[in-house]
Amino acid sequence: MSKYRKSFSSPVNVGGLSIMPFASMDDALDQVISDGHVTPGFGVSVNSEIVMLARRDPALMAHINNAVLRFADGIGVVKTIASKGVKNTRIPGCEFWEALMLRAGKSDIPVMLIGAKPQVNEAAVAQLRAAGVNVVCGIDGYFDDEDVLRKALSQHQPKIITVAMGAPKQEQLIVRLREFYPDAFYLGVGGTYDVYTGHVKRAPKLFCDLHLEWFYRLCAQPTRIGRQWSLAKYLALHLTRQL
Template sequence: MIDTCTICGLRVSRGSLQTHLAEIKRRAQHGEGAWLLTLNTEMLARSVREPDYMRLMSTADVITADGMPLVWASHFKADGGPIDGRTTGVDLVHALLQSDDVPAFAIIGGKAPWVTVQAYGPRAVQACKYVFEDKVDLSEAQLSTFCMELAQREVKVVFIALGVPKQDHLASALRKRLPNLVLTGIGGSFEILSPGGGRAPAWMQRAGLEWFYRFGKEPARLWRRYLVSYPVGVWHLFKDCLVSRA
C-alpha cells in the first residue's frame, strides 16, 4: 500500500521514484495491473476548467508528483506528510528501460520511440513487444485492436505517449478492458530520452525549472502550456495549500 497525501482533491503518492518503479514491476509480475498517472500543473489547470477531467484523473490507481511545485505543496498539507521527490514520465521510462529486468512493454504514440528503445540496448529491445505510432482516435474498433495486440503479445506495461488528455482517456479505457496491464501516460518522454533529445541540468530539475529549459528549446510549441496553463495550475495549487493551512 502506497502512502498518499491529498493535493487539490487528488490522492497523490508520497513515495519516491524507486518506490514507484518497484510497484510497477511488482504489479506487472503478478498481473495486478494499474493506471499510474503522473500529475503536473498543466493537468491541474485543465481540471479547473474541465470537471470531467478531474473526475477521470481521480480514478487512477496511483498518482505521482510530476513537478517540483507538487512536491513543495505537499510540505504544507496536514495529511500524509511530504512527497519523497517527484516521479515524472521521463524518470519512469528511463528507470525501467535501463533496469536489468525490463518487463514486457508496449508503446502507443510518440515520435520514433523505437530509436530511443534501441539506444537502451538489447534488454530493452527484447522487452519491447509492440509499438503503435499512427493516429489514435479512441474508437471502439481501435481499442479492440489494441486489446488484441497487447494480449497476444503478453505485454505487461504500456507507455502511452499521446499527451494530455488523450493519453489519460486511453489509459482509462484500456484499464477497464485489460485489468492486468500496468498503464502510464508519459507524454513526450521518448523524444526527450532519444539520442537527439536531452533533459535540463540536474540543478534546474531540483529547482523546478525544467519547464523553463524545455520552453527555451521549443518556445513556439510550448508557450501556451508554460505561459498560460502552468501559472493557472500553480495558482490552483497555491490556493489548495492556503485552504489546508486555514
C-alpha cells in the first residue's frame, strides 16, 4: 500500500465490491494527493446503481476492486456499510471531483479533462483555470479516434485525468488509457462537468440533505425510471441483508 493512503477503516464488502470507508472528504483526497504527490491508479465513486451493474458484470466488478480509491457516493451504500457496524461518511462524487481539482491546483499538478459535450468541456476547463487549476488539456466526449487521447496524454503528461462519459463506458475507457499511460490517477465522473458548469442543475440543498437527489433527478428526467429501478432492487437486497 502506498505511504500516502490513509483509509478510515478496512474495506467493507458491499455486494461483492470492496468499499473503503472514510471519516471525511479530506481523508479520501489523501488517497490521491498527499504532500503534492499523486498516487497512480484510478478511483471509483460507488452508488447503488454501480453496485447493481457490477453484480451483473464480473469484469466491471474486478475493475472497481482494483481501484486505489473506492468510496461511497450513494446514501444506499453508506447505509449498507453502517449496517455492518462500520462508521463512514458519504462523499458525493461531484463534490469530491471539485475538491480534488482545487487540491491539484494548490500543488500545480497537471490535470486533463475528457468527456461531456464540447461546450461543457470547454466551460469546465475555463472555470478550473480561472480557479487556479493547471488544466493542460480538455477533450470532449465526441472524439472519433482514441488516438487523439493517447497523443494528448503523451504531449501534455497530466498527472490526474478525469473522464465524464457515464458508467460503465468511462471505466472501460480508463482501462484502455491506463494500458498506454499508467503513471497518473484516473477518475470517472459521469455528469459532473455538466453540474459544475451549470448546464445541469444539481438537486436543491433540501433534497441533498435528505439524500433524495435521485428523486429530484427522476422528477426532472422521467426517462431515468429504468435506471432508478435498480435502486429498488438494491434496497430489497439491503433490507434482507444480501449485500
